[in-house]
Amino acid sequence: MPIDPARRHFVTLLAGSPLLAALGLDRRALERLIAGAARPHEAPLTIAQQAIEAAGASGARMQPTLIKAASEALDVFDFEPVAQQTLPPAHWGYLATGTDDDATIRANRAGYERWALRPRRLIDVGAVDASVSFLGTRYPTPIVINPVGSQKAFHAQGEVAVARAAKARNHLMVLSTVATTSIEEAIAERGGPVWFQLYHQTDWSITKQMIARAERAGAPAIVFTVDLLGGSNRLTMTREARRDTRECTRCHLGGAPLPGVSGRVDDRDNRRKPNLVGYDTTRRQLDTGTPTWAYVDRIRQATKAKVWLKGIVTEEDAALAVKHGVDGVFVSNHGGRAENSGRATVTSLPEVVRGAAGKLDIICDGGVRRGVDAxxxxxxxxxxxxxxxxxxxxLASFGQEGVETVLALLRKELEVTMKQCGATSLAQIGRRHITTA
Ligand SMILES: Cc1cc2nc3c(=O)[nH]c(=O)nc-3n(C[C@H](O)[C@H](O)[C@H](O)COP(=O)(O)O)c2cc1C
Structure with a gap:
């Protein structure tokens, strides 16, 4: 049985409480529950679940009320159970899913626990500047809004609410190919540059038109996602979709969410995917096989925009990205939704930095939940x-205000961490500030 929202929240609170030790629970096991992956057939989770059961009636009495307003949130985890309660099971499953047993979602979180801080004292941290420049635009914080598809499945305003939050808080936003809002509208709502994440199409002529359109709309970067080219095995999503008995003909062919996710976008069902419609299909150039580095060259030749790759996790591929003239990479495993590597992105990060040899900008995503992770x-x-x-x-909990609060919480937490470590700018943050835990 999936964990109900109230219990999930209870677990979140428990993780920070002395009760944790009293219950004989391991924090990581609790994190696994929070990651939304709990399944009765996974032994470690069963132990944790049993311990929660053992908390019994007193535990039930301690279950907190879910937050009723974004302003009540103390950290980003406060939104998770509200979102779960708000969303229909299939949409929750799409959001929460990893691959196989969701181990890589848990690995992404655990990766941050392997590092500890080395705070420095007696440095004047009265003024802290966490600003960063990406492609000539300065942002007050290095926290980037990553591409997430189909956001109107989470809130009626979807990416529009997110773009407005990005504008209000001045964050870099990357829009997904499979967004439910067009790149033109996202840029208009953001009132500034939005990067375009690219899922290639089997027809190169369409991919080329998508790139040209994003560039025309004002996207300064094309972010080519390369970590789903072999497909992915998303079981949590399928399990949750099976619990959803609604007829969903307005958005899904046949009335049910399409099963599984492949490396390619399913263009049979793009009624709510404005970035995939309106292209001239008369000059078809069908590709066989899946993209290789030659495809990256092709993208670069097709645009004046900067080209980033999303999904690089090894030194070798970072070095190849340099060789192929790529401008930057996202160290990403698609939030544990690609291969079930079991390796945290923060663990992959140092080797990607080595391979990049100072020639690529790097954004790391996956499991970032607190400013200290950032x-x-x-x-x-x-x-x-x-x-x-x-x-x-x-977004799912409170629309634009919810997104803004998440951004504000993470920014505040990062700035507090910077102050505590004696770093007043991002340039001052270095390897000396952390050590293995
Ligand atoms: C529901 C969902 C949809 C996503 N859609 C896309 C997408 O369309 N394109 C893409 O490149 N990455 C997509 N991602 C991956 C994110 O950009 C990002 O890599 C990942 O969510 C980071 O991990 P986190 O969720 O632990 O923060 C998606 C992730 C989620 C959770």
Whole structure:
């Protein structure tokens, strides 16, 4: 049985409480529950679940009320159970899913626990500046709004609410190919540059038109996602979709969410995917096979926009990205939704930094839930950190205000961490500020 929202929230609170030890629970096991992956057939979770059961009636009495307003949130986790309660099961499953047993979602979080801070004292931290420049635009914080598809599945305003939040808080936003809002509208609502994340199409002539359209709309960067080219095995999503008995003909062919996710966008059902419609299909150039580095060259030749790759996790591929003239990379495993590597992105980050040899900008995403996580990634060489699920929890819970609050919480936490570590600018954050835990 999936964990109900109230219990999930109870677990969140428990993780920070002395009760944790009293219950004989391991924090990581609790994190696994919070990651939304709890399944009765996973032994470690069963133990944790049993311990929660053992808390019994007193535990039930302690279950907190879910937050009723964004302003009540103390951290981004406060939004997760509200989002789960608000969303229909299939949409929740799409958001929460990883691949196989969701181990890589948990790994992404656990990766941050392997690093500890080395705070420095007696440095004047009266003024702290966490600003960063991406492609000539200065942002007050390195926290990036990562591409997440189909956001109108989470809130009626979807990406429009997110773009407005990005504008209000001045964050870099990346729009997904499979967004439910067009790149033109997203840029208009953002009132500034939005980067365009690209899922290639089997027909190169369409991919080329998509790139040209994004560039025309004002996107300064094309972010080519390369971590789903072999497909992914999303079981949590399928399980949750099976619990959803609604007829969904307005948005899904046949009335049910399409099963599974492949490396390619399913263009049979793009009624709510404005970035995939309106292209001239008369000059078809069908590709066989899946993209290789030659395809990256092709993209670069097709645009004057900067080209980033999303999904790089090894030194070798970072070095190849340099060789192929790429401008930057997202160290990403798609939030644990691609291969079930079991390796945290923050663990991959140092080798990508090595392979990049100072020639690529790097954004690290996956499991960033607190400002202190962001600080650790920056200390390991990232220029920015991307977030996915946290801002969608905020969106699903309270629309634009929820997204804004998530962004504000993370920014505040990062700035406090910077002050505590004696770093007053991002340039001052270095490897010396962290050590293995
Ligand atoms: C529901 C969902 C949809 C996503 N859609 C896309 C997408 O369309 N394109 C893409 O490149 N990444 C997509 N991602 C991956 C995110 O950009 C990001 O890499 C990931 O969510 C970061 O991990 P986090 O959720 O732990 O913060 C998606 C992630 C989620 C959770």
């Amino acid at each position: 600080f650790k990634a920056l200390a390991l060489g990232a220029k920015g950190v991307g977030i996915g699920r946290p801002y969608i929890w905020g």
